[in-house]
Amino acid sequence: MSQAASPSTGHAFLATLKRDLVIAYKRKNDMLNPFMFFLIVATLFPIGITPDPERLGEISAGVLWISALLASLLAMDNLYRSDYEDGSLEQLLLCPYPLYYLVLAKNLAHWLVSGLPVVLVSPLIAYMLNLPQEAYLTLFLTLLMGTPVLSLLGSIGVALTVGLGSRGLILAVITLPMSVPVLIAGTLAVQQTLNGAPLLAYLAIMGAMLLTALTLAPLASAAALRISVN
Amino acid sequence: MSEAITDKYDHKHNDRIMLTAAELFCERDDRVLFANLNLQLQEGQVLQIKGSNGSGKTTLLRILCGINDSYEGDILWYGNPRDKQAEQFLGSLLYIGHRxxxxxxxxxxxxxxxxxxxxxxxxxxxxxxxxxxxxxxxxxxxxxxxxxxxxxxxxxxxRLLVTGARLWVLDEPFTTLDVSGVALLESMLADHANSGGAVLVTTHHTLSVPDLRILNLDANREERL
Structure with a gap:
């Protein structure tokens, strides 16, 4: 599975990426739901806790990260379910090219549709929550590196549970413990930037998480898919 | 009818034999689906797998394709273990399940x-x-x-027309087709066999394809009883 991508593997990768983007475009509801959920959750915090700008500023990094985490969890279930139900997943498993790249393509498409919009709108929400200005860049960069990790980790959980009839909370139970380190690193990075610490160290940690997830998570997802379809 | 294979590696010299399954055994929920099942598929052959509902037709196809690995026995692709040459095998395989x-x-x-x-x-x-x-x-x-x-x-x-796969594995492909669809698929199967391809198909429909071979899973079950 770890062999270098041949031209045809690249072709299959692009075809899968394009297919999933087209499906997402045609199912606009699924695409918008996580994004709207992110906006709603983040907006409820000032209403529920306090409208005091100073206190909001203190919790804003955590609020943004938790909202992003929940939004990504909400979006995950769509990743393999329809493919499982209509039999496309069997085609994917019986493809002669390494499953790693195809799973990666599906994860990338999923992040582009559900993760990237959240990252892009985050400065706006940060402004609403009165996040101190010097932390904007850190927040944006950590979310940009952290949300793909959340997608890649979530993909393992979805792949494991896709064959179960009623999933309920089990996906959250599997995925959240793996996601907590990302949450800690992300919020810590923002806090430490406010305390004047250099940005680079935390970005390096996030980068390490992203690279580890990129190399290992699709392998785990692929193995989990084989088990689920079996 | 299952064919006896005296020595499972004996036919290596026959390079027209695509797929061989030797002494397959599969059990599900404490019920033996099939035991000591042997089958051979040569280039140019259409093999229909018959059996009553629940006799394990779909399971057998999924085992042969490699989607299901809860079996015992050997599956050979051109005389060598299938899993050791997965890339060649998958490159020559087209599977259409009932989904x-x-x-x-x-x-x-x-x-x-x-x-x-x-x-x-x-x-x-x-x-x-x-x-x-x-x-x-x-x-x-x-x-x-x-x-x-x-x-x-x-x-x-x-998909059958565009992939160029040599082995077609079709699970109940006739169920929703109309009369002209059935005729079309039968002619596609015959053409594929003529050009040296092979087909494994489950259906309850009576196939009119030249040189059709039939494997009956009910017979395998009766042998054991």
Whole structure:
């Protein structure tokens, strides 16, 4: 599975990426739901806790990260379910090219549709929550590196549970413990930037998480898919 | 009828034998589906797998393809263990399950383009030709949820025309097809066998294909009782 991508593997990768983007475009509801959920959750915090700008500023990094985490969890279930139900997943498993790249393509498409919009709108929400200005860049960069990790980790959980009839909370139970380190690193990075610490160290940690997830998570997802379809 | 294989590695010299399963055993929920099952598939052969409901036809196909690995026994591809040459095997295999792998929000053309890309690079002109040959001319750009079940099945059959796979494994491909669809698929099977391909198919329908061979899973069960 770890062999270098041949031209045809690249072709299959692009075809899968394009297919999933087209499906997402045609199912606009699924695409918008996580994004709207992110906006709603983040907006409820000032209403529920306090409208005091100073206190909001203190919790804003955590609020943004938790909202992003929940939004990504909400979006995950769509990743393999329809493919499982209509039999496309069997085609994917019986493809002669390494499953790693195809799973990666599906994860990338999923992040582009559900993760990237959240990252892009985050400065706006940060402004609403009165996040101190010097932390904007850190927040944006950590979310940009952290949300793909959340997608890649979530993909393992979805792949494991896709064959179960009623999933309920089990996906959250599997995925959240793996996601907590990302949450800690992300919020810590923002806090430490406010305390004047250099940005680079935390970005390096996030980068390490992203690279580890990129190399290992699709392998785990692929193995989990084989088990689920079996 | 299961064929006895005296020595399971004996036929290595016969390079026309594509797929061999020797002494397959499969058990599900404490019930033996089949035991000591042997089958051989040569180039140019169509093998129909028969059996009553629940006799394990689908399970057998999934085992032979490698989607299901809860079995004991040997599966050989051109005389060598299948799993040691998975890439060649999968490159020559086309499996259509009874969930046909057609996404409902995509159009037939988009579905076929993706399916084909998992095997090889195919031009859009070729895809359009295949779709019109399976009777979907004029539906290329409609979303699949607006098509009937039979038409969706035809989308999956178009894959047979574009992949270039030598081994077709089809699970109940006739269920939703109309009379002309059945005739079309039968002629496709015959053409494929004529050009040196091989077909494994489960169906309750009486196939009219020359040189049809039949494996009856009920017979395997009776032997054990």
């Amino acid at each position: 046909v792998g057609v996404n409902k929000v995509l159009t037939p053309l988009e579905n076929l383009r993706w399916s084909a890309s998992l095997q090889r690079d195919v031009s859009d002109a070729e895809l359009m030709t295949a779709l019109s040959r399976v009777g979907l001319r004029g539906f290329e750009y409609s979303q699949c949820f607006s098509l009937s079940a039979g038409q969706q099945q035809r989308v999956s059959l178009a």
